Ligand SMILES: [Zn+2]
Ligand SMILES: [Zn+2]
Ligand SMILES: [Zn+2]
Ligand SMILES: [Zn+2]
Ligand SMILES: [Zn+2]
């Protein structure tokens with residue numbers, strides 16, 4: 323290690339990778355099942371989470387939004403709001419490199435699991451026997467020999483396709499997570515791509531060893547793996563805080579939902595009371611109307627028939643007066659002595675009787691008492 327390296331606790335040395343494909347599968351790392359660590363297990367199995375959070379489609383260029391949801395470029399350009407959480411999408415998004423790489427590794431896995439198995443990436447003729455995670459290539463037996471000869475000093479991590487097939491997608495993706503090397507992006511060696519192993523905290527970037535040593539401005543620096551672990555730990559500790567926060571959010575949300583439900587219940591009860599009151603009121607109004615109608619129809623019967631009687635009487639009297647007038651006129655015009663002798667006393671008596679008739683008094687203008695009562699009750703109603 324360079325002398326300026328900050329001291330970082332070194333993890334236990336990793337076991338030597340198997341350069342030769344062997345039947346013994348490497349022991350899986352001890353599973354430290356932290357609380358809730360495996361809650362996404364179900365989702366992890368089919369990797370649906372790699373799809374766009376908007377349209378659900380698989381995208382080659384997933385973009386990670388500030389709200390930490392992922393959208394495909396199409397959905398991102400279409401919307402001003404995250405379709406999942408409604409956060410504004412105004413803040414700049416980054417490429418979701420994780421999903422992008424996972425997606426291509428998942429495609430490799432599907433090749434491994436395909437019915438014919440993957441073909442050799444080199445000769446493209448034979449079926450593949452092994453997978454080199456450093457080259458990210460499949461090899462048939464013959465091409466593997468060549469590969470081993472080329473990379474004999476670097477000890478590439480080669481595994482049998484058969485063995486990978488027997489494992490799970492999750493295991494494959496976990497095992498291949500470190501397979502992509504990070505190359506130094508320094509402009510000082512544009513021809514040569516060198517793998518990074520150093521991290522400069524001042525520049526906040528990874529460097530190859532020569533770049534770090536040649537430029538003193540980078541000192542002091544850290545081991546890249548230590549920096550990766552530090553970053554992971556930083557995220558994990560943030561995740562712990564957020565988990566606590568999420569629990570209090572869940573509790574608060576529970577209370578809010580309870581309150582909303584309580585109010586809805588109250589509203590429902592009030593609605594029921596309004597309905598019942600309206601029903602009672604309608605019933606009341608209906609029965610009152612019935613009573614008033616009865617009042618108008620039944621009780622004034624006497625007064626009404628008296629008026630009708632008076633009407634009929636007056637009409638009859640008028641007809642009789644007309645008849646008397648006509649008879650007297652005809653008797654005068656056509657009657658002789660005999661008729662006068664025979665009929666005059668009778669007619670005279672009848673006329674005298676008629677003369678006693680008096681026209682009816684003008685009707686009372688005051689309305690009958692039951693009308694007034696009806697009106698008052700209508701007003702009260
Ligand atoms: Zn989309
Ligand atoms: Zn969102
Ligand atoms: Zn081959
Ligand atoms: Zn290789
Ligand atoms: Zn470099």
Ligand SMILES: [Zn+2]
Nearest residue numbers: 522524525540
């Ligand atoms: Zn630097």
